[in-house]
Amino acid sequence: MYDRGTRRQALALVAQGRSLNSVSKQIGISRAAIRSWQTRLEPLELNRGKPCPKCADTPTAIKDPSAYAYLLGLYLGDGCISATKQGVYSLRIACADAWPGLIDACVEAVHIARPENRISRVKSAGCQYVTCFSKHWPCLFPQHGPGKKHDRKISLEAWQQEIVDACPWEFIRGLIHSDGCRVINWTTRLVRGERKRYEYPRYFFSNKSDDIRKLFSDTLTAVGVEWTTLARGSDPFNISVARRASVALMDAHVGPKY
Incomplete structure:
Protein backbone atom coordinates (compact mmCIF):
# COMPACT_ATOMS: atom_id res chain seq x y z
CA MET A 1 0.00 0.00 0.00
CA TYR A 2 1.23 3.49 -0.83
CA ASP A 3 0.30 6.66 1.00
CA ARG A 4 -1.82 9.38 -0.57
CA GLY A 5 1.16 11.67 -1.09
CA THR A 6 2.96 9.06 -3.19
CA ARG A 7 -0.12 8.36 -5.28
CA ARG A 8 -0.75 12.06 -5.85
CA GLN A 9 2.89 12.58 -6.86
CA ALA A 10 2.73 9.76 -9.41
CA LEU A 11 -0.54 10.98 -10.94
CA ALA A 12 0.72 14.57 -11.05
CA LEU A 13 3.78 13.48 -13.03
CA VAL A 14 1.61 11.53 -15.46
CA ALA A 15 -0.68 14.54 -15.84
CA GLN A 16 2.37 16.56 -16.94
CA GLY A 17 2.68 14.26 -19.96
CA ARG A 18 5.34 11.93 -18.57
CA SER A 19 5.23 8.29 -19.65
CA LEU A 20 4.31 5.58 -17.16
CA ASN A 21 7.77 4.07 -17.69
CA SER A 22 9.64 7.27 -16.73
CA VAL A 23 7.42 7.92 -13.70
CA SER A 24 7.85 4.31 -12.59
CA LYS A 25 11.63 4.60 -12.73
CA GLN A 26 11.70 7.96 -10.94
CA ILE A 27 9.60 7.01 -7.91
CA GLY A 28 10.21 3.25 -7.86
CA ILE A 29 6.63 2.09 -8.34
CA SER A 30 5.43 -0.39 -10.95
CA ARG A 31 3.67 0.84 -14.06
CA ALA A 32 0.75 -1.48 -13.28
CA ALA A 33 0.23 0.23 -9.92
CA ILE A 34 0.31 3.70 -11.47
CA ARG A 35 -2.06 2.61 -14.23
CA SER A 36 -4.51 1.27 -11.63
CA TRP A 37 -4.42 4.61 -9.80
CA GLN A 38 -5.41 6.37 -13.03
CA THR A 39 -8.67 4.41 -13.20
CA ARG A 40 -9.14 3.35 -9.60
CA LEU A 41 -12.64 3.51 -8.24
CA GLU A 42 -11.75 4.39 -4.66
CA PRO A 43 -10.93 8.09 -5.09
CA LEU A 44 -7.98 9.75 -3.40
CA GLU A 45 -9.98 12.73 -2.20
CA LEU A 46 -11.99 12.21 0.96
CA ASN A 47 -15.10 13.93 -0.40
CA ARG A 48 -15.53 11.60 -3.37
CA GLY A 49 -17.56 8.44 -3.75
CA LYS A 50 -20.72 10.00 -2.34
CA PRO A 51 -23.89 7.92 -2.73
CA CYS A 52 -26.10 8.71 -5.69
CA PRO A 53 -29.59 10.18 -5.22
CA LYS A 54 -31.23 6.81 -5.83
CA CYS A 55 -29.39 4.77 -3.18
CA ALA A 56 -28.89 7.35 -0.44
CA ASP A 57 -30.34 6.60 2.99
CA THR A 58 -33.18 8.89 1.96
CA PRO A 59 -33.54 8.67 -1.84
CA THR A 60 -33.95 12.02 -3.55
CA ALA A 61 -34.81 13.20 -7.04
CA ILE A 62 -32.16 13.68 -9.72
CA LYS A 63 -30.86 17.23 -9.30
CA ASP A 64 -30.57 17.99 -13.01
CA VAL A 164 -38.32 11.60 -19.81
CA ASP A 165 -41.89 12.94 -19.67
CA ALA A 166 -40.60 16.18 -18.17
CA CYS A 167 -37.56 16.48 -20.49
CA PRO A 168 -38.53 14.64 -23.70
CA TRP A 169 -36.38 16.67 -26.07
CA GLU A 170 -33.22 16.11 -24.06
CA PHE A 171 -33.90 12.36 -24.15
CA ILE A 172 -34.51 12.47 -27.91
CA ARG A 173 -31.36 14.53 -28.43
CA GLY A 174 -29.28 12.00 -26.49
CA LEU A 175 -30.62 9.14 -28.61
CA ILE A 176 -30.01 11.05 -31.86
CA HIS A 177 -26.50 12.02 -30.74
CA SER A 178 -25.72 8.36 -30.09
CA ASP A 179 -27.52 6.25 -32.71
CA GLY A 180 -29.10 8.88 -34.93
CA CYS A 181 -28.26 11.44 -37.57
CA ARG A 182 -29.63 14.32 -39.62
CA VAL A 183 -29.06 13.88 -43.34
CA ILE A 184 -29.92 15.67 -46.57
CA ASN A 185 -31.82 13.53 -49.06
CA TRP A 186 -32.41 14.53 -52.65
CA THR A 187 -34.65 13.65 -55.54
CA THR A 188 -35.31 14.89 -59.05
CA ARG A 189 -38.53 16.05 -60.64
CA LEU A 190 -39.47 16.90 -64.19
CA VAL A 191 -40.67 20.51 -64.27
CA ARG A 192 -41.80 21.88 -67.66
CA GLY A 193 -39.61 19.38 -69.44
CA GLU A 194 -36.55 20.16 -67.31
CA ARG A 195 -35.31 17.80 -64.61
CA LYS A 196 -34.57 19.62 -61.38
CA ARG A 197 -32.94 18.45 -58.18
CA TYR A 198 -34.64 18.97 -54.82
CA GLU A 199 -33.02 18.48 -51.44
CA TYR A 200 -34.74 17.94 -48.11
CA PRO A 201 -33.53 17.08 -44.58
CA ARG A 202 -34.63 14.09 -42.55
CA TYR A 203 -33.66 12.37 -39.31
CA PHE A 204 -32.80 8.73 -38.80
CA PHE A 205 -32.47 6.65 -35.66
CA SER A 206 -31.10 3.10 -35.90
CA ASN A 207 -30.95 0.57 -33.10
CA LYS A 208 -31.28 -3.22 -32.94
CA SER A 209 -33.27 -3.13 -29.71
CA ASP A 210 -37.03 -3.16 -30.27
CA ASP A 211 -37.47 -1.73 -26.78
CA ILE A 212 -35.09 1.20 -27.30
CA ARG A 213 -36.65 2.05 -30.66
CA LYS A 214 -40.06 2.04 -28.98
CA LEU A 215 -38.84 4.36 -26.22
CA PHE A 216 -37.61 6.70 -28.95
CA SER A 217 -40.76 6.54 -31.09
CA ASP A 218 -43.10 6.86 -28.09
CA THR A 219 -41.27 10.01 -27.02
CA LEU A 220 -41.44 11.40 -30.57
CA THR A 221 -45.19 10.84 -30.57
CA ALA A 222 -45.51 12.57 -27.19
CA VAL A 223 -43.93 15.76 -28.56
CA GLY A 224 -45.91 15.72 -31.81
CA VAL A 225 -43.26 14.39 -34.19
CA GLU A 226 -44.51 12.07 -36.94
CA TRP A 227 -42.27 9.10 -37.74
CA THR A 228 -42.15 5.94 -39.80
CA THR A 229 -40.28 2.65 -39.55
CA LEU A 230 -37.90 1.70 -42.34
CA ALA A 231 -36.86 -1.93 -42.59
CA ARG A 232 -33.31 -2.99 -43.31
CA GLY A 233 -34.07 -6.18 -45.17
CA SER A 234 -36.54 -7.91 -42.88
CA ASP A 235 -35.35 -6.06 -39.76
CA PRO A 236 -37.10 -2.78 -38.79
CA PHE A 237 -33.94 -1.20 -37.36
CA ASN A 238 -34.55 2.35 -38.60
CA ILE A 239 -36.93 5.09 -37.56
CA SER A 240 -37.30 7.98 -39.99
CA VAL A 241 -38.60 11.52 -39.49
CA ALA A 242 -39.18 13.11 -42.89
CA ARG A 243 -42.35 15.22 -42.82
CA ARG A 244 -41.54 18.91 -43.09
CA ALA A 245 -43.30 20.01 -39.88
CA SER A 246 -41.75 17.20 -37.86
CA VAL A 247 -38.26 17.90 -39.24
CA ALA A 248 -38.74 21.56 -38.29
CA LEU A 249 -39.58 20.49 -34.73
CA MET A 250 -36.49 18.28 -34.60
CA ASP A 251 -34.34 21.11 -35.97
CA ALA A 252 -35.66 23.47 -33.31
CA HIS A 253 -34.91 21.12 -30.42
CA VAL A 254 -32.20 18.71 -31.62
CA GLY A 255 -30.40 19.83 -34.77
CA PRO A 256 -27.46 18.14 -36.49
CA LYS A 257 -24.49 16.73 -34.62
CA TYR A 258 -21.65 19.17 -34.13
Missing part, protein backbone atom coordinates in the same frame (compact mmCIF):
# COMPACT_ATOMS: atom_id res chain seq x y z
CA PRO A 65 -33.24 15.95 -14.84
CA SER A 66 -32.47 17.63 -18.17
CA ALA A 67 -28.82 16.51 -18.13
CA TYR A 68 -29.84 13.06 -16.92
CA ALA A 69 -32.39 12.64 -19.74
CA TYR A 70 -29.69 13.49 -22.28
CA LEU A 71 -27.20 11.09 -20.67
CA LEU A 72 -29.85 8.35 -20.54
CA GLY A 73 -30.29 8.71 -24.31
CA LEU A 74 -26.54 8.52 -24.87
CA TYR A 75 -26.26 5.43 -22.66
CA LEU A 76 -29.12 3.57 -24.33
CA GLY A 77 -27.62 4.32 -27.73
CA ASP A 78 -23.84 3.99 -27.50
CA GLY A 79 -23.12 3.35 -23.84
CA CYS A 80 -22.24 0.34 -21.74
CA ILE A 81 -21.60 -0.38 -18.08
CA SER A 82 -19.02 -2.96 -17.04
CA ALA A 83 -18.27 -4.36 -13.59
CA THR A 84 -14.70 -4.49 -12.30
CA LYS A 85 -13.05 -6.85 -9.86
CA GLN A 86 -13.11 -4.11 -7.22
CA GLY A 87 -16.91 -4.10 -7.19
CA VAL A 88 -17.26 -0.81 -9.02
CA TYR A 89 -18.54 -0.06 -12.50
CA SER A 90 -17.19 1.64 -15.59
CA LEU A 91 -19.55 3.70 -17.74
CA ARG A 92 -18.27 4.03 -21.32
CA ILE A 93 -19.97 6.05 -24.03
CA ALA A 94 -18.56 5.94 -27.55
CA CYS A 95 -18.43 9.32 -29.31
CA ALA A 96 -17.19 9.80 -32.88
CA ASP A 97 -14.18 12.09 -33.37
CA ALA A 98 -16.15 13.85 -36.11
CA TRP A 99 -18.36 15.54 -33.49
CA PRO A 100 -16.13 17.26 -30.87
CA GLY A 101 -19.04 19.31 -29.52
CA LEU A 102 -20.95 16.09 -28.85
CA ILE A 103 -17.98 14.70 -26.92
CA ASP A 104 -17.88 17.82 -24.74
CA ALA A 105 -21.65 17.60 -24.15
CA CYS A 106 -21.28 13.96 -23.12
CA VAL A 107 -18.47 14.79 -20.68
CA GLU A 108 -20.57 17.58 -19.17
CA ALA A 109 -23.58 15.28 -18.71
CA VAL A 110 -21.45 12.58 -17.04
CA HIS A 111 -19.89 15.21 -14.77
CA ILE A 112 -23.32 16.46 -13.71
CA ALA A 113 -24.37 12.89 -12.90
CA ARG A 114 -21.24 12.11 -10.83
CA PRO A 115 -19.50 15.44 -10.11
CA GLU A 116 -16.98 13.95 -7.66
CA ASN A 117 -15.69 11.26 -10.02
CA ARG A 118 -12.95 11.50 -12.58
CA ILE A 119 -13.88 11.42 -16.27
CA SER A 120 -11.48 10.17 -18.94
CA ARG A 121 -11.47 10.45 -22.72
CA VAL A 122 -9.97 7.24 -24.07
CA LYS A 123 -8.96 7.46 -27.72
CA SER A 124 -9.76 4.66 -30.14
CA ALA A 125 -9.94 4.34 -33.92
CA GLY A 126 -12.26 7.09 -35.12
CA CYS A 127 -13.82 7.74 -31.73
CA GLN A 128 -13.30 8.52 -28.07
CA TYR A 129 -14.76 6.65 -25.14
CA VAL A 130 -15.97 8.97 -22.42
CA THR A 131 -15.32 6.86 -19.33
CA CYS A 132 -16.16 7.28 -15.66
CA PHE A 133 -15.89 4.81 -12.76
CA SER A 134 -18.47 4.74 -9.98
CA LYS A 135 -20.19 2.24 -7.73
CA HIS A 136 -23.49 3.87 -8.55
CA TRP A 137 -23.96 3.52 -12.30
CA PRO A 138 -26.37 0.56 -11.89
CA CYS A 139 -28.40 2.73 -9.50
CA LEU A 140 -28.60 5.52 -12.06
CA PHE A 141 -29.06 3.18 -15.03
CA PRO A 142 -30.96 0.09 -13.88
CA GLN A 143 -31.09 -1.03 -17.53
CA HIS A 144 -27.58 -2.40 -16.96
CA GLY A 145 -27.38 -6.18 -17.22
CA PRO A 146 -25.40 -9.05 -18.75
CA GLY A 147 -25.05 -9.20 -22.51
CA LYS A 148 -25.98 -6.74 -25.23
CA LYS A 149 -28.88 -4.36 -24.74
CA HIS A 150 -30.76 -5.62 -27.79
CA ASP A 151 -30.66 -9.17 -26.37
CA ARG A 152 -32.49 -8.31 -23.15
CA LYS A 153 -35.55 -6.42 -22.00
CA ILE A 154 -35.07 -2.67 -21.77
CA SER A 155 -37.67 -0.64 -19.89
CA LEU A 156 -37.58 2.53 -17.83
CA GLU A 157 -38.19 2.69 -14.11
CA ALA A 158 -41.10 4.88 -13.06
CA TRP A 159 -38.76 7.65 -11.87
CA GLN A 160 -36.90 7.55 -15.21
CA GLN A 161 -40.13 7.79 -17.19
CA GLU A 162 -41.11 10.83 -15.13
CA ILE A 163 -37.83 12.49 -16.14
Whole structure:
Protein backbone atom coordinates (compact mmCIF):
# COMPACT_ATOMS: atom_id res chain seq x y z
CA MET A 1 0.00 0.00 0.00
CA TYR A 2 1.23 3.49 -0.83
CA ASP A 3 0.30 6.66 1.00
CA ARG A 4 -1.82 9.38 -0.57
CA GLY A 5 1.16 11.67 -1.09
CA THR A 6 2.96 9.06 -3.19
CA ARG A 7 -0.12 8.36 -5.28
CA ARG A 8 -0.75 12.06 -5.85
CA GLN A 9 2.89 12.58 -6.86
CA ALA A 10 2.73 9.76 -9.41
CA LEU A 11 -0.54 10.98 -10.94
CA ALA A 12 0.72 14.57 -11.05
CA LEU A 13 3.78 13.48 -13.03
CA VAL A 14 1.61 11.53 -15.46
CA ALA A 15 -0.68 14.54 -15.84
CA GLN A 16 2.37 16.56 -16.94
CA GLY A 17 2.68 14.26 -19.96
CA ARG A 18 5.34 11.93 -18.57
CA SER A 19 5.23 8.29 -19.65
CA LEU A 20 4.31 5.58 -17.16
CA ASN A 21 7.77 4.07 -17.69
CA SER A 22 9.64 7.27 -16.73
CA VAL A 23 7.42 7.92 -13.70
CA SER A 24 7.85 4.31 -12.59
CA LYS A 25 11.63 4.60 -12.73
CA GLN A 26 11.70 7.96 -10.94
CA ILE A 27 9.60 7.01 -7.91
CA GLY A 28 10.21 3.25 -7.86
CA ILE A 29 6.63 2.09 -8.34
CA SER A 30 5.43 -0.39 -10.95
CA ARG A 31 3.67 0.84 -14.06
CA ALA A 32 0.75 -1.48 -13.28
CA ALA A 33 0.23 0.23 -9.92
CA ILE A 34 0.31 3.70 -11.47
CA ARG A 35 -2.06 2.61 -14.23
CA SER A 36 -4.51 1.27 -11.63
CA TRP A 37 -4.42 4.61 -9.80
CA GLN A 38 -5.41 6.37 -13.03
CA THR A 39 -8.67 4.41 -13.20
CA ARG A 40 -9.14 3.35 -9.60
CA LEU A 41 -12.64 3.51 -8.24
CA GLU A 42 -11.75 4.39 -4.66
CA PRO A 43 -10.93 8.09 -5.09
CA LEU A 44 -7.98 9.75 -3.40
CA GLU A 45 -9.98 12.73 -2.20
CA LEU A 46 -11.99 12.21 0.96
CA ASN A 47 -15.10 13.93 -0.40
CA ARG A 48 -15.53 11.60 -3.37
CA GLY A 49 -17.56 8.44 -3.75
CA LYS A 50 -20.72 10.00 -2.34
CA PRO A 51 -23.89 7.92 -2.73
CA CYS A 52 -26.10 8.71 -5.69
CA PRO A 53 -29.59 10.18 -5.22
CA LYS A 54 -31.23 6.81 -5.83
CA CYS A 55 -29.39 4.77 -3.18
CA ALA A 56 -28.89 7.35 -0.44
CA ASP A 57 -30.34 6.60 2.99
CA THR A 58 -33.18 8.89 1.96
CA PRO A 59 -33.54 8.67 -1.84
CA THR A 60 -33.95 12.02 -3.55
CA ALA A 61 -34.81 13.20 -7.04
CA ILE A 62 -32.16 13.68 -9.72
CA LYS A 63 -30.86 17.23 -9.30
CA ASP A 64 -30.57 17.99 -13.01
CA PRO A 65 -33.24 15.95 -14.84
CA SER A 66 -32.47 17.63 -18.17
CA ALA A 67 -28.82 16.51 -18.13
CA TYR A 68 -29.84 13.06 -16.92
CA ALA A 69 -32.39 12.64 -19.74
CA TYR A 70 -29.69 13.49 -22.28
CA LEU A 71 -27.20 11.09 -20.67
CA LEU A 72 -29.85 8.35 -20.54
CA GLY A 73 -30.29 8.71 -24.31
CA LEU A 74 -26.54 8.52 -24.87
CA TYR A 75 -26.26 5.43 -22.66
CA LEU A 76 -29.12 3.57 -24.33
CA GLY A 77 -27.62 4.32 -27.73
CA ASP A 78 -23.84 3.99 -27.50
CA GLY A 79 -23.12 3.35 -23.84
CA CYS A 80 -22.24 0.34 -21.74
CA ILE A 81 -21.60 -0.38 -18.08
CA SER A 82 -19.02 -2.96 -17.04
CA ALA A 83 -18.27 -4.36 -13.59
CA THR A 84 -14.70 -4.49 -12.30
CA LYS A 85 -13.05 -6.85 -9.86
CA GLN A 86 -13.11 -4.11 -7.22
CA GLY A 87 -16.91 -4.10 -7.19
CA VAL A 88 -17.26 -0.81 -9.02
CA TYR A 89 -18.54 -0.06 -12.50
CA SER A 90 -17.19 1.64 -15.59
CA LEU A 91 -19.55 3.70 -17.74
CA ARG A 92 -18.27 4.03 -21.32
CA ILE A 93 -19.97 6.05 -24.03
CA ALA A 94 -18.56 5.94 -27.55
CA CYS A 95 -18.43 9.32 -29.31
CA ALA A 96 -17.19 9.80 -32.88
CA ASP A 97 -14.18 12.09 -33.37
CA ALA A 98 -16.15 13.85 -36.11
CA TRP A 99 -18.36 15.54 -33.49
CA PRO A 100 -16.13 17.26 -30.87
CA GLY A 101 -19.04 19.31 -29.52
CA LEU A 102 -20.95 16.09 -28.85
CA ILE A 103 -17.98 14.70 -26.92
CA ASP A 104 -17.88 17.82 -24.74
CA ALA A 105 -21.65 17.60 -24.15
CA CYS A 106 -21.28 13.96 -23.12
CA VAL A 107 -18.47 14.79 -20.68
CA GLU A 108 -20.57 17.58 -19.17
CA ALA A 109 -23.58 15.28 -18.71
CA VAL A 110 -21.45 12.58 -17.04
CA HIS A 111 -19.89 15.21 -14.77
CA ILE A 112 -23.32 16.46 -13.71
CA ALA A 113 -24.37 12.89 -12.90
CA ARG A 114 -21.24 12.11 -10.83
CA PRO A 115 -19.50 15.44 -10.11
CA GLU A 116 -16.98 13.95 -7.66
CA ASN A 117 -15.69 11.26 -10.02
CA ARG A 118 -12.95 11.50 -12.58
CA ILE A 119 -13.88 11.42 -16.27
CA SER A 120 -11.48 10.17 -18.94
CA ARG A 121 -11.47 10.45 -22.72
CA VAL A 122 -9.97 7.24 -24.07
CA LYS A 123 -8.96 7.46 -27.72
CA SER A 124 -9.76 4.66 -30.14
CA ALA A 125 -9.94 4.34 -33.92
CA GLY A 126 -12.26 7.09 -35.12
CA CYS A 127 -13.82 7.74 -31.73
CA GLN A 128 -13.30 8.52 -28.07
CA TYR A 129 -14.76 6.65 -25.14
CA VAL A 130 -15.97 8.97 -22.42
CA THR A 131 -15.32 6.86 -19.33
CA CYS A 132 -16.16 7.28 -15.66
CA PHE A 133 -15.89 4.81 -12.76
CA SER A 134 -18.47 4.74 -9.98
CA LYS A 135 -20.19 2.24 -7.73
CA HIS A 136 -23.49 3.87 -8.55
CA TRP A 137 -23.96 3.52 -12.30
CA PRO A 138 -26.37 0.56 -11.89
CA CYS A 139 -28.40 2.73 -9.50
CA LEU A 140 -28.60 5.52 -12.06
CA PHE A 141 -29.06 3.18 -15.03
CA PRO A 142 -30.96 0.09 -13.88
CA GLN A 143 -31.09 -1.03 -17.53
CA HIS A 144 -27.58 -2.40 -16.96
CA GLY A 145 -27.38 -6.18 -17.22
CA PRO A 146 -25.40 -9.05 -18.75
CA GLY A 147 -25.05 -9.20 -22.51
CA LYS A 148 -25.98 -6.74 -25.23
CA LYS A 149 -28.88 -4.36 -24.74
CA HIS A 150 -30.76 -5.62 -27.79
CA ASP A 151 -30.66 -9.17 -26.37
CA ARG A 152 -32.49 -8.31 -23.15
CA LYS A 153 -35.55 -6.42 -22.00
CA ILE A 154 -35.07 -2.67 -21.77
CA SER A 155 -37.67 -0.64 -19.89
CA LEU A 156 -37.58 2.53 -17.83
CA GLU A 157 -38.19 2.69 -14.11
CA ALA A 158 -41.10 4.88 -13.06
CA TRP A 159 -38.76 7.65 -11.87
CA GLN A 160 -36.90 7.55 -15.21
CA GLN A 161 -40.13 7.79 -17.19
CA GLU A 162 -41.11 10.83 -15.13
CA ILE A 163 -37.83 12.49 -16.14
CA VAL A 164 -38.32 11.60 -19.81
CA ASP A 165 -41.89 12.94 -19.67
CA ALA A 166 -40.60 16.18 -18.17
CA CYS A 167 -37.56 16.48 -20.49
CA PRO A 168 -38.53 14.64 -23.70
CA TRP A 169 -36.38 16.67 -26.07
CA GLU A 170 -33.22 16.11 -24.06
CA PHE A 171 -33.90 12.36 -24.15
CA ILE A 172 -34.51 12.47 -27.91
CA ARG A 173 -31.36 14.53 -28.43
CA GLY A 174 -29.28 12.00 -26.49
CA LEU A 175 -30.62 9.14 -28.61
CA ILE A 176 -30.01 11.05 -31.86
CA HIS A 177 -26.50 12.02 -30.74
CA SER A 178 -25.72 8.36 -30.09
CA ASP A 179 -27.52 6.25 -32.71
CA GLY A 180 -29.10 8.88 -34.93
CA CYS A 181 -28.26 11.44 -37.57
CA ARG A 182 -29.63 14.32 -39.62
CA VAL A 183 -29.06 13.88 -43.34
CA ILE A 184 -29.92 15.67 -46.57
CA ASN A 185 -31.82 13.53 -49.06
CA TRP A 186 -32.41 14.53 -52.65
CA THR A 187 -34.65 13.65 -55.54
CA THR A 188 -35.31 14.89 -59.05
CA ARG A 189 -38.53 16.05 -60.64
CA LEU A 190 -39.47 16.90 -64.19
CA VAL A 191 -40.67 20.51 -64.27
CA ARG A 192 -41.80 21.88 -67.66
CA GLY A 193 -39.61 19.38 -69.44
CA GLU A 194 -36.55 20.16 -67.31
CA ARG A 195 -35.31 17.80 -64.61
CA LYS A 196 -34.57 19.62 -61.38
CA ARG A 197 -32.94 18.45 -58.18
CA TYR A 198 -34.64 18.97 -54.82
CA GLU A 199 -33.02 18.48 -51.44
CA TYR A 200 -34.74 17.94 -48.11
CA PRO A 201 -33.53 17.08 -44.58
CA ARG A 202 -34.63 14.09 -42.55
CA TYR A 203 -33.66 12.37 -39.31
CA PHE A 204 -32.80 8.73 -38.80
CA PHE A 205 -32.47 6.65 -35.66
CA SER A 206 -31.10 3.10 -35.90
CA ASN A 207 -30.95 0.57 -33.10
CA LYS A 208 -31.28 -3.22 -32.94
CA SER A 209 -33.27 -3.13 -29.71
CA ASP A 210 -37.03 -3.16 -30.27
CA ASP A 211 -37.47 -1.73 -26.78
CA ILE A 212 -35.09 1.20 -27.30
CA ARG A 213 -36.65 2.05 -30.66
CA LYS A 214 -40.06 2.04 -28.98
CA LEU A 215 -38.84 4.36 -26.22
CA PHE A 216 -37.61 6.70 -28.95
CA SER A 217 -40.76 6.54 -31.09
CA ASP A 218 -43.10 6.86 -28.09
CA THR A 219 -41.27 10.01 -27.02
CA LEU A 220 -41.44 11.40 -30.57
CA THR A 221 -45.19 10.84 -30.57
CA ALA A 222 -45.51 12.57 -27.19
CA VAL A 223 -43.93 15.76 -28.56
CA GLY A 224 -45.91 15.72 -31.81
CA VAL A 225 -43.26 14.39 -34.19
CA GLU A 226 -44.51 12.07 -36.94
CA TRP A 227 -42.27 9.10 -37.74
CA THR A 228 -42.15 5.94 -39.80
CA THR A 229 -40.28 2.65 -39.55
CA LEU A 230 -37.90 1.70 -42.34
CA ALA A 231 -36.86 -1.93 -42.59
CA ARG A 232 -33.31 -2.99 -43.31
CA GLY A 233 -34.07 -6.18 -45.17
CA SER A 234 -36.54 -7.91 -42.88
CA ASP A 235 -35.35 -6.06 -39.76
CA PRO A 236 -37.10 -2.78 -38.79
CA PHE A 237 -33.94 -1.20 -37.36
CA ASN A 238 -34.55 2.35 -38.60
CA ILE A 239 -36.93 5.09 -37.56
CA SER A 240 -37.30 7.98 -39.99
CA VAL A 241 -38.60 11.52 -39.49
CA ALA A 242 -39.18 13.11 -42.89
CA ARG A 243 -42.35 15.22 -42.82
CA ARG A 244 -41.54 18.91 -43.09
CA ALA A 245 -43.30 20.01 -39.88
CA SER A 246 -41.75 17.20 -37.86
CA VAL A 247 -38.26 17.90 -39.24
CA ALA A 248 -38.74 21.56 -38.29
CA LEU A 249 -39.58 20.49 -34.73
CA MET A 250 -36.49 18.28 -34.60
CA ASP A 251 -34.34 21.11 -35.97
CA ALA A 252 -35.66 23.47 -33.31
CA HIS A 253 -34.91 21.12 -30.42
CA VAL A 254 -32.20 18.71 -31.62
CA GLY A 255 -30.40 19.83 -34.77
CA PRO A 256 -27.46 18.14 -36.49
CA LYS A 257 -24.49 16.73 -34.62
CA TYR A 258 -21.65 19.17 -34.13
